[in-house]
Amino acid sequence: MAIDHLDGRIIVLLAREPRIGVLEMSRRLGVARGTVQARMDRLQANGVIRGFGPEVDPAALGYPVTAFATLQIRQGQGAGVRAHLATVPEVLELHTTTGTGDMLCRLVARSNADLQRVIDRVVGIEGIVRASTAIVMENPVPLRIIPLVEQAAEEEE
Amino acid sequence: MAIDHLDGRIIVLLAREPRIGVLEMSRRLGVARGTVQARMDRLQANGVIRGFGPEVDPAALGYPVTAFATLQIRQGQGAGVRAHLATVPEVLELHTTTGTGDMLCRLVARSNADLQRVIDRVVGIEGIVRASTAIVMENPVPLRIIPLVEQAAEEEE
DNA sequence: TATTCACTGGGCAAAGTGACCAGTGGATGC
DNA sequence: GCATCCACTGGTCACTTTGCCCAGTGAATA
Numbered sequence: 001m002a003i004d005h006l007d008g009r010i011i012v013l014l015a016r017e018p019r020i021g022v023l024e025m026s027r028r029l030g031v032a033r034g035t036v037q038a039r040m041d042r043l044q045a046n047g048v049i050r051g052f053g054p055e056v057d058p059a060a061l062g063y064p065v066t067a068f069a070t071l072q073i074r075q076g077q078g079a080g081v082r083a084h085l086a087t088v089p090e091v092l093e094l095h096t097t098t099g100t101g102d103m104l105c106r107l108v109a110r111s112n113a114d115l116q117r118v119i120d121r122v123v124g125i126e127g128i129v130r131a132s133t134a135i136v137m138e139n140p141v142p143l144r145i146i147p148l149v150e151q152a153a154e155e156e157e
Numbered sequence: 158m159a160i161d162h163l164d165g166r167i168i169v170l171l172a173r174e175p176r177i178g179v180l181e182m183s184r185r186l187g188v189a190r191g192t193v194q195a196r197m198d199r200l201q202a203n204g205v206i207r208g209f210g211p212e213v214d215p216a217a218l219g220y221p222v223t224a225f226a227t228l229q230i231r232q233g234q235g236a237g238v239r240a241h242l243a244t245v246p247e248v249l250e251l252h253t254t255t256g257t258g259d260m261l262c263r264l265v266a267r268s269n270a271d272l273q274r275v276i277d278r279v280v281g282i283e284g285i286v287r288a289s290t291a292i293v294m295e296n297p298v299p300l301r302i303i304p305l306v307e308q309a310a311e312e313e314e
Numbered sequence: 315t316a317t318t319c320a321c322t323g324g325g326c327a328a329a330g331t332g333a334c335c336a337g338t339g340g341a342t343g344c
Numbered sequence: 345g346c347a348t349c350c351a352c353t354g355g356t357c358a359c360t361t362t363g364c365c366c367a368g369t370g371a372a373t374a
Contacts, residue, residue, distance in 0.1 A: 001217050001218070001219070014211045021361060022362075032321060033323090034321075035320075037363085048217040048218060049211045049212065050211075050212040051212050052175035052212070053172045053212060055208050057207050058302070061158070061160060061205060061306065063305065067254075092305070093301070094296070096297065097293055099291050134254035137252075137255060140242075141249075141250055145215070148220065149218065152219060152220075178329090178330060179332095189355095190353095190354090191354085194331095195351080
């Protein structure tokens with residue numbers, strides 16, 4: 001789906017001040033309220049904006065340790081491993097990737113010691129051949145989308 | 158920060174129906190409006206809820222390819238590399254991890270072919286010794302937080 | 315030329331918001 | 345035992361925003 005400049009400004013504005021209302025947005029952007037409303041409906045209908053869920057900080061919840069685990073899966077065991085990992089709350093994200101039948105998952109834990117428990121639970125299923133874990137120290141670029149939105153909006157001018 | 162059962166229910170409710178208002182939440186949860194309001198203020202003040210930014214789907218924006226790149230950095234060049242990667246819109250996320258002075262970054266691209274351009278741009282700076290990239294095929298567990306919130310809430314009953 | 319489409323600017327009732335208030339019950343400290 | 349603190353309740357208030365409607369305009373398209 002193509003995004004124009006106004007769409008881009010709407011998304012960026014939403015990202016910067018999420019609690020802003022449609023009326024206030026229309027004032028800031030200098031367009032009619034109905035326009036903003038229609039654009040937002042379209043963006044959501046097209047799946048560009050998936051939702052407005054609360055961004056929860058795992059660290060504030062007591063899970064300050066983040067790690068990425070690369071898993072090597074035995075042929076044909078992928079489905080079982082996926083289902084297993086989905087049941088572990090500390091698995092925040094799971095991807096299957098190219099390479100030697102690998103998966104990559106994002107984990108959190110209460111401490112470095114606790115991470116051992118999480119990993120034990122993660123690998124506690126048939127089908128995982130090998131797991132290698134990298135603990136996150138810093139997060140210089142937290143998950144972001146604004147630069148990409150701006151680029152996408154410019155390309156459709 | 159400790160989270161109790163009511164906090165947990167508030168977050169889960171918000172995650173499921175993000176556009177819900179304080180009044181409607183208080184009705185669903187069976188508590189007074191002021192209580193929900195006070196809890197939300199506290200959750201945000203404590204950083205548990207970071208915000209309510211729109212969740213934008215890169216695929217819908219025209220970037221359907223996701224990849225993770227592991228970068229090996231030459232000693233002492235970390236700062237420069239970080240700054241460089243922050244300027245690349247396709248870099249959605251960057252972590253420094255344990256291991257041999259490594260970084261892990263999440264990339265998106267318009268196609269597999271376009272990924273080459275993105276990677277060239279990523280590694281186009283002094284200080285990156287080696288980059289290995291894994292392309293994401295499936296995403297069986299998209300970034301989620303609800304199970305963790307529920308676990309954290311139960312532990313504080 | 316006729317039609318379609320996005321946008322404007324306006325108006326309406328209904329609902330939600332932020333801000334208050336007094337009252338209640340439980341836990342804590344003296 | 346008693347006073348104090350705190351979170352919660354249930355209510356009010358003025359104000360703003362929402363969702364929904366409308367007719368009119370200008371640009372692009374058939």
